[in-house]
Amino acid sequence: MRKSLFFLLIATCFSCGVDLDVLDILGTDQTIALTFPENDSECTEGTIVSDTQSELVFKWLDENNSSPYTVHLTNVLAASTETYDSNEQELAIILDRGVVYSWFVTGKLNTSSETWNFYNAGPGVASTIPLPAIAISPVSGATISQTSTTVNLIWQSEDEDNDIIGHDLYFGETDDPEIFAADILETRFDAIEVTSGKVYYWKVVTKDSNGNESTSPIFTFTVA
Structure with a gap:
């Protein structure tokens, strides 16, 4: 089993500058x-x-x-x-x-x-699809401080073939968010307007050069 994402994730957190207004992560009832x-x-x-x-x-x-x-x-x-x-x-x-x-x-x-x-791993297909994106900032379930009127969304994406060509971002106030921006080359989208007291939902579709796509889980955050 080869596991490299942990180190890549740590490097990404420092290089991308995770937003400092993340206050806490809401607890879950996951026990397994x-x-x-x-x-x-x-x-x-x-x-x-x-x-x-x-x-x-x-x-x-x-x-x-x-x-x-x-x-x-x-x-x-x-x-x-x-x-x-x-x-x-x-x-x-x-x-x-x-x-x-x-x-x-x-x-x-x-x-x-x-x-x-x-x-x-194996010879089953000639091209692998990207792994579903991971929320870096805000992490899913976080509460962020309303120190400004915008938020930066940062995520991590990875593909065994290293052929990711873009991302589609879905964002909104419902648990089935609509497309917000398409064909994003970077793994972040900055200066999205938010309002205090609201819960927001977002997900990322990662695309590679072979036409493969993967969809992340729906992430959430609350603006305090």
């Missing part, structure tokens, strides 16, 4: 901790089943033992999601090789995990 495959990584482990498929053991930790669990697994390229049940804190699943996946786990009593992404 994903452990493998690692977030935003290229997974080269697992058992090869065929030229196009491999078996991977998904693992997580849950101190509350909220079994039974459901693994929600999305093939990002196909935009299709399947669910798998498990009574243990791990589960072997056969995957397509050369595909980007996202996944999260839920348990009884509304327990859940974060959503993680990974690329299942």
